[in-house]
């Protein structure tokens with residue numbers, strides 16, 4: 001990992017979920033050289049990255065995390081909230097909860113309608129399949145319903161999908177409750193076929209051979225690591241983009257490489273003879289654009305950054321999914337991470353089981369999800385509800401799931417689970433902005449959660465759904481009591497306060513470099529090229545123009561696969577990379 005050569009065809013900034021896919025696909029051609037600059041550590045630094053059931057230990061507060069904190073959230077009682085992002089090879093795919101979900105086909109059709117030909121469901125479905133190798137449920141996982149045609153891939157991608165080695169008992173109860181309770185009444189079916197309404201146990205990015213996490217590093221980088229045309233440098237923080245001098249005859253800025261700070265804090269330069277690909281994620285990619293002079297006038301001038309390309313949309317339009325719900329105390333036969341966190345003997349027992357491909361640590365903290373619409377008669381009484389009603393009928397509004405662990409905001413003894421709802425199409429939008437002219441300082445993360453009245457009303461409705469399931473007959477044998485907020489909280493106002501007390505992200509931030517028309521707050525065009533400059537693309541979750549009705553890892557892998565093909569297509573056309581408009 002030492003910088004032998006400083007000139008490459010491509011320099012990829014960020015060895016995360018998307019970046020390692022792009023690097024791996026581009027280096028399939030031995031004549032193409034690629035450098036990956038990753039600010040974080042090698043993923044071998046923390047053993048817990050490998051163990052699926054220890055996912056919570058590698059998120060916030062760990063050495064493999066950036067440890068962002070949001071700005072105070074006005075509509076969440078002014079709380080500041082931890083916002084994890086992977087600081088490690090594999091990026092957030094090395095630290096996330098591994099749920100593999102694609103969302104509604106209609107969501108991608110809506111991307112295409114914004115002026116992005118080829119990004120409709122028909123265009124993206126093959127790229128979803130391309131990344132993955134799917135292992136069907138094991139014999140003892142008979143509760144799992146799936147449709148193999150959603151995954152069939154003749155060549156097989158390097159990313160492993162399986163149902164892990166353990167399905168949380170609380171997920172099984174919650175699933176049955178969702179099906180039996182008259183409100184949700186959601187039946188099991190495949191959710192990754194573009195039609196997610198219903199419920200399913202989720203495929204996880206877990207390699208079933210040894211029940212290890214299949215991150216972009218363990219999959220895509222592992223395949224490419226031995227190639228001589230690929231170089232990966234860790235502890236390499238990109239500090240700015242490098243440009244060729246502009247002249248009156250050639251006024252469009254041309255990106256020529258990347259400046260980065262190496263493991264010793266020394267500034268280095270890497271040249272990209274073809275293109276620089278930004279895959280630094282929803283917070284990192286807009287930051288690097290802005291410190292390099294591409295962004296909103298106000299933010300750049302406030303930090304004394306000379307403006308190269310003024311684009312007011314950079315860092316804006318941040319979409320995110322908010323997660324909230326009541327907390328229940330359950331009987332001890334319901335396994336939770338609270339139990340093994342508090343009991344070293346139990347933890348060691350689970351670790352032994354994991355080595356035999358079984359037990360609590362071979363699954364994730366959440367094993368299933370349900371997707372539903374808010375009924376029309378309810379939406380008719382919500383301000384702005386007509387906009388949710390107007391989404392294609394196959395596009396869900398709410399996701400429901402249950403975390404095997406957690407606890408009330410004021411800690412109490414007991415065994416708890418956290419069932420929750422997620423707003424899949426929020427109207428509250430946020431942004432990231434600079435605190436300095438350096439990537440050594442973190443951006444301000446301002447999600448503005450629940451700033452929309454539509455979102456608040458939708459959240460109250462969704463909270464009641466969760467409660468109805470948890471208090472239903474199906475769950476009665478295991479639910480001891482509602483520990484938070486407690487059954488005295490019945491009015492909409494009480495429920496909203498409860499939501500504001502506990503709501504937090506599930507870390508699906510997207511949209512800060514949106515793939516839209518330039519006149520429609522776009523940062524990149526449909527080939528992911530940054531407007532107004534040459535030889536620069538963004539390929540990661542930040543380009544999503546509308547957040548998918550799903551968790552964002554699978555869509556990010558899809559974007560990276562398609563992005564790599566778009567880059568390859570330009571090589572074949574033998575054309576230099578140019579923006580379609582500026």
Ligand SMILES: Cc1cc2nc3c(=O)[nH]c(=O)nc-3n(C[C@H](O)[C@H](O)[C@H](O)COP(=O)(O)OP(=O)(O)OC[C@H]3O[C@@H](n4cnc5c(N)ncnc54)[C@H](O)[C@@H]3O)c2cc1C
Pocket residue numbers: 013014015016017018019037038039040059084085086087088089090091092093095096097098099100101236237238239279280281282284285288439506507508509540541542550551552553554556
């Ligand atoms: C705790 C957590 C749980 C989640 N759970 C799920 C889940 O269960 N299912 C799901 O679908 N999604 C989940 N997500 C979301 C999903 O993981 C992300 O949407 C996705 O991984 C984003 O991929 P990315 O490539 O855009 O960014 P990342 O994977 O975060 O990669 C960005 C990379 O760029 C690097 N970088 C940033 N700035 C610089 C710089 N200046 N120089 C060099 N390198 C830089 C970072 O260190 C990082 O490695 C979760 C996310 C988190 C954090």
